[in-house]
Amino acid sequence: MIIDFHVHCFPDKLAPRAVSQLAATAGIPPRVDGTISGLKESMKKAGVSKSVVLSIATKATQTENINNWSAEIQDEEIIAFGSIHPDYGDWKRELFRMKDMGIRGIKFHPDYQQFFVDDKKMFPIYETAFGLGLIVVFHAGVDIGLPAPYHATPERLEKIVRTFPGCKVVAAHMGGFSFWDDVERFLVGTDIYLDTSYSLDFIDDKQAKRIIKNHDLKKILFATDSPWMDQGEAISKLKGLNLGEEAENAILGLNAKALLEL
Template identity: 60%
Template sequence: MIIDFHTHCFTDELASSAIPVLAQKANIPAFANGTVSALKESMKKYNITFSVVLNIATKPSQTETINNWAAEIQKDSIIAFGSIHPKYKNWENELMRIKGLGLKGIKFHPEYQAFYVDDEAMYPIYEKAFELGLIVVFHAGVDLGYKPPVHCTPDRLDKLVRNFKGGTLVAAHMGGFRYWDDVEKYLVGKDIYFDTSFCLGYMTKEQKQRIIQSHGYKKIVFGSDSPWKNQGEEVQRIKALCLEKDAEEAILYNNAAELLKL
């Protein structure tokens, strides 16, 4: 069994316009059309048991609508996360509503949402999310569609790990896309999960294996970043690492299943 902890979808109406724009901005191809139905087709083709759809409110006004849609699509093999925009004023009630909707976590994208991950103005939001038992996922490191400065770097994430003990943090892209040396310096061995989304084809095999070994395979969850990567190819990248059976099964399914309480 396989859980893809990092995917993205749009409404059918929005996908046809959003995917080409995002692909052009980041200069990357899309491997699916960005709809929930396309994700389900991919899951069936590549034997993915569950996919976590990570939603992002890029404007404060989108927050409630996105969370409603997340609750709407969460069924069967789809597990959807909500989102809070940093400038959304009613964040405390919305976090409680997210919990009430049955969503298991929230996603922040510090580039799309234009905030530094360690900005102390965000701390009350994080604290409430963790109090509610929500998983908090961050886009970490470079986003190919954005110029510097990078808003979520390993040293900034390290501040959160030290300030929010006991909360479930997940840093996407193996702790920070194109910041993997800093991941090894600041985050490896700390109480934070990494997902493997998008980055496996950019890292050396040696660094991938070293981070998994040093950080501990029980703190790594598989993610593809579909539609920006092919789910089947990303599964094969994990298998190509030739990990011990227990480690491979943990990364592909067991760790995420435990986080999601499946």
């Protein structure tokens, strides 16, 4: 079973405009059209069994609608996480509602949502989410197309892991896109999951292998950041690291299966 732990989709009516705008901002051409049907076609072609759709509430008013859509799109192939905007006042009720709707986790993008990941104002939200058993995914490092300051660096994420030991935290983009040395300094060996989304083409193979080797193998998750990376090509890239069959199987699906309690 191959599980892609980090993809993005939009409702059919919104997908063309959303993907076009994001592509223009980042200067990255999409590999699929950003719809659920487009993702499923990609999954079938690449041999991916399940994908985790991560959505972001960039405005407080989007929070409930995004979570409703996330619950609606879930099926045998799609697992969808919800989102909480930091300025959404009724966040505690919404977290409980997400749990009741069968949503397994939350995605935060501190750059888009304009907060530093280790800002203590966020800690009550994190604590409640972790208490409900929810997985919390953070965009980490540089977001291509957005300027500094970067709100979720490895050093800041290490503070979250230290403050909430034993909780389910995922740092996207191998712990911090373009902050690879800081990933090794602050995150490798800690109790945090690293996903491979949109990273393996940009990090030196030797450093990627070193991070994986020195981190807990059970906490490395295959991910693509689709529609910005082709799922089949990402699988080939991971296999090209020659990590061995046991490590490949763990990263491509077994680790996510355990984390998601499938």
